[in-house]
Amino acid sequence: MMKVVFVILGVLALLVLALPIVLLFAFDLGPNSWLAGVRDVALIYGSLFMCIGGLAIFAMAGAIAFLTFTLRDNVVPALEKLNDTAKTVKGTATFISEGVVAPVIKVAGAAAGARAMVQTLARRNPPKLGNGKDKKKDIT
Numbered sequence: 001m002m003k004v005v006f007v008i009l010g011v012l013a014l015l016v017l018a019l020p021i022v023l024l025f026a027f028d029l030g031p032n033s034w035l036a037g038v039r040d041v042a043l044i045y046g047s048l049f050m051c052i053g054g055l056a057i058f059a060m061a062g063a064i065a066f067l068t069f070t071l072r073d074n075v076v077p078a079l080e081k082l083n084d085t086a087k088t089v090k091g092t093a094t095f096i097s098e099g100v101v102a103p104v105i106k107v108a109g110a111a112a113g114a115r116a117m118v119q120t121l122a123r124r125n126p127p128k129l130g131n132g133k134d135k136k137k138d139i140t
Contacts (some may be wrong), residue, residue, distance in 0.1 A: 020041040024037040
């Protein structure tokens with residue numbers, strides 16, 4: 001079906017492009033006016049391509065508008081879902097940090113304090129204070 005449409009459009013385009021040239025040579029305008037005929041054909045081609053270009057610009061503007069509305073209708077809900085997912089992840093991370101990690105940190109801190117206390121109580125020698133330079137010298 002599409003192949004037939006393309007063939008018909010191709011034949012029409014060929015006729016539109018060839019018609020001014022055929023008309024130029026079909027009507028003999030005299031020996032001195034062939035340049036005027038070429039000028040007329042050039043004007044016809046120029047105006048034809050200008051009209052086609054204008055239609056193409058309108059078609060592109062319509063396509064861009066359609067794409068903009070389609071993206072707005074599809075992207076905005078997707079971004080809202082992404083925002084909801086980010087809020088859920090943030091809430092889950094907050095819950096995990098408050099409900100699981102914070103008690104583990106408290107227990108680890110208490111264990112470290114208990115270990116330090118046991119090490120302090122289990123020392124055999126009292127700790128040396130200072131670096132040894134504070135001792136008084138014997139002058140005997």
